[in-house]
Amino acid sequence: MKEKLAKIKEEALRQIEDSDALEKLNEVRVNFLGKKGELTTVLKSMKDVAPEERPKVGQMVNELRDEIERVLEQAKSKMEEKAREAAMKREVIDVTLPAKRNLVGHRHPNRIVLDEVERIFIGMGYEVVEGPEVEYDYYNFEALNIPADHPAKDEQDTFYVTNDILLRTQTSPVQVRTMEKGKLPIRMIAPGRVFRSDEVDATHSPSFHQIEGMIVDKGITFADLKGTLAQFAKELFGEKTKVKFRPHHFPFTEPSAEVDVSCFKCGGEGCRFCKGSGWIEILGCGMVHPKVLKMSGIDPDVYSGFAFGIGLERITLLKYEIDDMRLLYENDIRFLKQF
Amino acid sequence: MNTALSWIKAYVPELDCTDKEYCDAMTLTGTKVEGYERTDKNLQSIVVGQILKIEKHPDADKLIVCQVNVGSRTIQIVTGAPNVKEGDKVPVVLDGGKVAGGHDGGPLPENGIQIKAGKLRGVPSEGMMCSIEELGSDRNFYPEAPENGIYIFDDSAEVGTDAIEALGLHDTVFEYEITSNRVDCYSILGIAREAAATFGKPFVPPAVKKTGNDEKAEDYISVEVQDMELCTRYCARVVKNIKIAPSPKWMQRRLAASGIRPINNLVDITNYVMEEYGQPMHAYDLDTITGRKIIVRRAKDGDEFQTLDGQMRTLDKDVLMICDAEKEIGIAGIMGGENSKITDDVKTVLFEAATFNGANIRKSAKRIGLRTDASGIFEKGLEPHNAQAAIDRACALIEELGCGEVVGGMVDVKAPLKEPVRILFEPEKTNAFLGTDIAHEEMLKIFERIEIVYDEKTNELICPPFRQDLLGFADIAEEVARFYGYDKIPVTLPNGEATAGKHTFEQRIAEKAREVAEFCGFSQCMCYSFESPKVFDKLLIPExxxxxxxxxxxxxxxxDFSIMRTLPLNGMLTSLATNYNRRNKDVRLYEMGNVYYPKQVPLTELPEERMMLTFGMYGEGDFFTMKGVIEELFEYIGMRERITYAPDADKPFLHPGRKALIWYQGHDVGYLGEVHPQVLDNYDIGTRAYIAVLDMTEIVPLASFDRKYEGLTRFPAVTRDLSMIVPKDIRVGQLEDIILQRGGKILENAELFDLYEGEQIREGCKSVAYSLTFRAKDRTLEESDISGAMKKILNGLQGMGVELRS
Structure with a gap:
């Protein structure tokens, strides 16, 4: 019996070895393991085996069955693998053929910069507040310490609708409206569209955007203003950015400053961007004028604050090296897709 | 404002710094230097030479050969200049030296022009004699220079010495940006005072001695100011026996550096004092002044007046006039009259130094349409003390230059001068405000440098009259800060109550809308808020x-920029047209911007501003692509109820058969459609274009970020197809209304999968097929559930004249 089994094994393994297709393997399975297969036949002939031998033989038959199964399985997966490889070889593609692009829109560069500025100030606890673009003279000028006869009113070349309604020339009126609500402390930025009577050219537009920011709290200092804007400049233009505060004058802040950042193109060495100076002017700021606080109902002896104003387009043009402001409002898709 | 550094140094004699140091330091104390340029830029190796001998060139008719003594030696120079003669002293650039420009006076090359020894028509030439243009200037500033030819020095020039020095060109002209609060700094003395304080050097203003003969000015002239509010001070002095002559070189040079052309001693003195003191002055020919009386009063409405530029000007009652006993002779602070103009044979001059109400001058100049250098200064609001200082300085210069005989005394009419402003000295508060720790003594030192006097008794700071900008605590804090140094103030971050930085709900919805638009292939554009009223015709908006x-x-x-838009379409269509015109394919744009609805016309209160989200596209895609974008957006911002589309939109700019109003929960939230072919023509867009406008102001309250998870049901879905023959004029939306209403809770989805018109379908009808999906969340549906729902749906549809297709 043992020999018979050994013979079956040898024959089965040989046949498996010789198989070159899945069907052949199947035949082998049927021939040896099937209902009429050789091993089944052996089992059926168990009655001829001495009863004491039967368990032993049974075990041997089972072991052989397992063995054949295992080898069959092995051969099968080898064969499948080969077939898959052959198939994949046939499916080779030219990966340098053009991509199938999804049509995805691009954000306006102005908005990308604004998103960035908002992210930075929100991180510092500022709220983003908006207000009307058609505004009362009072909020745009008077409440900001620019009385009726002030030359700054001319300087700003205001578009008027009526004597006391105008297109806002700055987003500072939003600050006044926020102060008037009386909820303190205030940390806010007011981004938005503003209007000034400038003819359209490469560096001017009668409609552009400003981001004004303000903080009003107890104990706010000029040093805090410096720290906040230095932090902002680093976040926006890179960790190595240096800032320079120069005294300046704005009616609604005192002391006031203009802020230069070290040129983010050349790192301060001097290049055509910074006109060789190594510095680029980016914003105006100052401590909120006590009169402005008072006019909005805040006691300047208890509270102080600072405010700043950034021209969004200016930053956008600088950051992306755009040399003509008109491109921002032309909306040529070839321009917009670059951002 | 442009000034020569040498003029500043005249009053800060110890100032010793490089141009760069000066520029940086002044900028950091608040006198911003916009730029500076050396007046001897590209001028090298130029000496005073004397022509010893002139001979004709052997081979050229127009050239001459000169032997020129340049001090250490004599050199030969060939020139074509027509104006030189033997004995003339001229600027000579030696071999290897440089000049600034060509003799034609054209734009100066960046690196100048190098001069080398060479031969001209075979004759050696070892240098070049220079015209004033070659030295980088012109006859406006060097009126003694010949019109065409070599500059010739007067005889005092010393041969062999530096010619640039002799011309006064070793100097630097600084350009400043003066802020509007610092009226005092629109003057040499103001800047010099700042420079002295910046560098901690003494400020030495010109010593003005008492002037005038024994006569009295009031015997020559009387002054009456009728409106003291508009004219705060009027100082008048008289100079007789005027001798008009050129002013001295030093004065001419200083004026030239400021960009002022020297004319004659009288004019130059007024200009000089204007620059130095920032006080404009006017000179009248006293003999033209009737009654020897000056009256300062308002004009009358409709008065006409001829200014000294020869133009007739129409006046009104708010224009302040300078008049004599009979007639107007000048518009105060703006321009003098033709009738009192100084001529070269003037004998007696009346000098006027006055101060006027700045706002009035500014407005008058604007109304009259005449802005002059003088009005530009007066409108800043000049300080009355300075008027007297300036007129006295002018008279001193008259005497110094021998320009005439100054009559003693001054006629001075003025409103009471303002008391000096006193501000409490609060060093602790100042430090707390600045975030600094500056010693009191240091603050006091700063005040001393800028002429703020500390009154120990009252602990007050007394501000000098020229500092009209110092009014309160914050102004004093700024003075401390800028002279202590903005750069030395520490850098800290605000502490105090923590605040949550955030966007509003509305801003978050807008951000989501931008994201969805961009996913859907739309790029963000930005358009102007104002436009032309002609836009309405272009968009076919009825009258x-x-x-x-x-x-x-x-x-x-x-x-083109005259009205605030009430529709967001013009900007979008213009942008599409720009792209179409430039042959850009498949363009999709969106814009987020306001429209402005007046509550009444004319406005008495602010208009309503509504945020509109506008989509526009051409190329790939159609009406339904646009519709898809809207539905993606609504889903994203939590608007997941059914959206309905009404084709009866009253939008004349849209294709009448391809437009819809968008309704959501009873709100009209916007519209979409294909652009009307006529409108496309009006914008020169040669292809179909689609737009959608969503009223964000309407949408925001309907949107939400709240989401609630619904279990993913494990029970199987059952689908049923529904094929119908439908009268053509019934829209699928109407069918859907019925299907959704009647399908009940178990109807999960109804999807249109076929729509057909044409052969096999009878006239006036179309074939519509839906695939309906039924599913329950809590059980497997029974056949009876589905047949019940189907029956209800069919009943409803049959009521509309719909037949089932067999």
């Missing part, structure tokens, strides 16, 4: 439409 009631700008840049 009587309320959209034509606009917020109208009173002083627009032009008609």
């Amino acid at each position: 009587e439409s309320p959209l034509r009631r606009t917020v109208t700008i009173a002083n627009p840049l032009g008609e």
Whole structure:
């Protein structure tokens, strides 16, 4: 019996070895393991085996069955693998053929910069507040310490609708409206569209955007203003950015400053961007004028604050090296897709 | 404002710094230097030479050969200049030296022009004699220079010495940006005072001695100011026996550096004092002044007056006039009259130094349409003390230059001069405000440098009259800060109550909308808020439409920018047209921007501003692509109820058969459609284009970020197809209304999968097929559930004249 089994094994393994297709393997399975297969036949002939031998033989038959199964399985997966490889070889593609692009829109560069500025100030606890673009003279000028006869009113070349309604020339009126609500402390930025009577050219537009920011709290200092804007400049233009505060004058802040950042193109060495100076002017700021606080109902002896104003387009043009402001409002898709 | 550094140094004699140091230091104390340029830029190796001998060139008619003594030696120079003669002293650039420009006076090359020894028509030439243009200047500033030829020095020039020195060109001209609060700094003395304080050097203003003969000015002239509010001070002095002559070189040079052309001693003195003191002065020919009386009064409405530029000007009652006993002789602070103009044979001059109400001058100049250098200064609001200082300085210069005989005394009419402003000295508060720890003594030192006097008794700071900008605590804090140094102030971050930085709900919805638009292939564009009223015609908006009631700008840049938009379409269509015109394919744009609806015309209160999200596209895609974008957006911002589309949109700019209003929960939230072919023509867009406009102001309250998870049901879905023959004029939306209403809770989805018109379908009908999906969340549906629902749906549809297709 043992020999018979050994013979079956040898024959089965040989046949498996010789198989070159899945069907052949199947035949082998049927021939040896099937209902009429050789091993089944052996089992059926168990009655001829001495009863004491039967368990032993049974075990041997089972072991052989397992063995054949295992080898069959092995051969099968080898064969499948080969077939898959052959198939994949046939499916080779030219990966340098053009991509199938999804049509995805691009954000306006102005908005990308604004998103960035908002992210930075929100991180510092500022709220983003908006207000009307058609505004009362009072909020745009008077409440900001620019009385009726002030030359700054001319300087700003205001578009008027009526004597006391105008297109806002700055987003500072939003600050006044926020102060008037009386909820303190205030940390806010007011981004938005503003209007000034400038003819359209490469560096001017009668409609552009400003981001004004303000903080009003107890104990706010000029040093805090410096720290906040230095932090902002680093976040926006890179960790190595240096800032320079120069005294300046704005009616609604005192002391006031203009802020230069070290040129983010050349790192301060001097290049055509910074006109060789190594510095680029980016914003105006100052401590909120006590009169402005008072006019909005805040006691300047208890509270102080600072405010700043950034021209969004200016930053956008600088950051992306755009040399003509008109491109921002032309909306040529070839321009917009670059951002 | 441009000034020569040498003029500043005249009053800060110890100032010793490089141009760069000066520029940086002044900028950091608040006198911003915009730029500076050396006047001897590219001028090298130029000496005073004397022509010893002139001979004709052997081979050229127009050239001469000169032997020129340049001090250490004599050199030969060939020149074509017509104006030189033997004995003339001229600027000579030696071999290897440089000049600034060509003799034609054209734009100066960046690196100048190098001069080398060479031969001219075979004759050696070892240098070049220079014209004033070659030295980088012109006859405006060196009136003694010949019109065409070599500059010739007067005889005092010393041969062999530096010619640039002799011309006064070793100097630097600084350009400053003076802020509007610092009226005092629109003057040499103001800047010099700042420079002295900046560098901690003494400020030495010109010593003005007492001037005038024994006569009295009031015997020559009387002054009456009728409106003291508009004219705060009027100082008058008289100079007789005027001798008009050129002013001295030093004065000419200083004026030239400031960009002022020297004319004659009298004019130059007024200009010089104007620059130095920042006080404009006017000189009248006293003999033209009737009654020897000056009256300062308002004009009358409709008065006409000829200014000294020869133009007739129309006046009104708010224009302040300078008059004599009979007639107007000048518009105060703006321009003098033709009738009192100084001529070269003037004998006696009346000098006027006055101060006027700045705002009045500014407005008058604007109304009359005449802005002059003087009005530009007066409108800043000049300080009355300075008027007297300036007129006295002018008279001193008259005497010094021998320009005439100054009559003693001054006629001075003025409103009471303001008391000096006193501000409490609060060093602790100042430090707390600045975030600094500056010693009191240091603050006091700063005040001393800028002439703020500390009154120990009252602990007050007394501000000098020329500092009209110092009014309160914050102004004093700024003075401390800028001279202590903004750069030395520490850098800290605000502490105090923590605040949550955030966007509003509305801003978050807007951000989501931008994201969805961009996913869907739309790029963000930005358009102007103002446009032309002609836009309404282009968009086929009827005459009587309320959209034509606009917020109208009173002083627009032009008609194209004259009204605030009530529709967001013009910007979008213009942008599409720009792209179409430039042959850009498949363009999709979106814009987020306001429209402005006036509540009444003319405005008495602010208009309503509504945020509109506008989509526009051409190329790939159609009406339904646009519709898809809207549905993606609504889903994203939590608007997941059914959206309905009404084809009866009253939008004349849209294709009448391809437009819809968008309704959501009873709100009209926007519209979409194909652009009307006529409108496409009006914008020169040669292809179909689609737009959608969503009223974000309407949408925001309907949107939400709240989401709630619904279990993913494990029970199987059952689908049923529904094929129908439908009368053509019934829209699938109407079918859907019925299907959704009647399908009940178990109807999960109804999807249109076929729509057909044509052969096999009878006239006037179309074939519509839906695939309906039924599913329950809590059980497997029974056949009876489905047949019940189907029956209800079919009943409903049959009521509309729909037949089932067999």
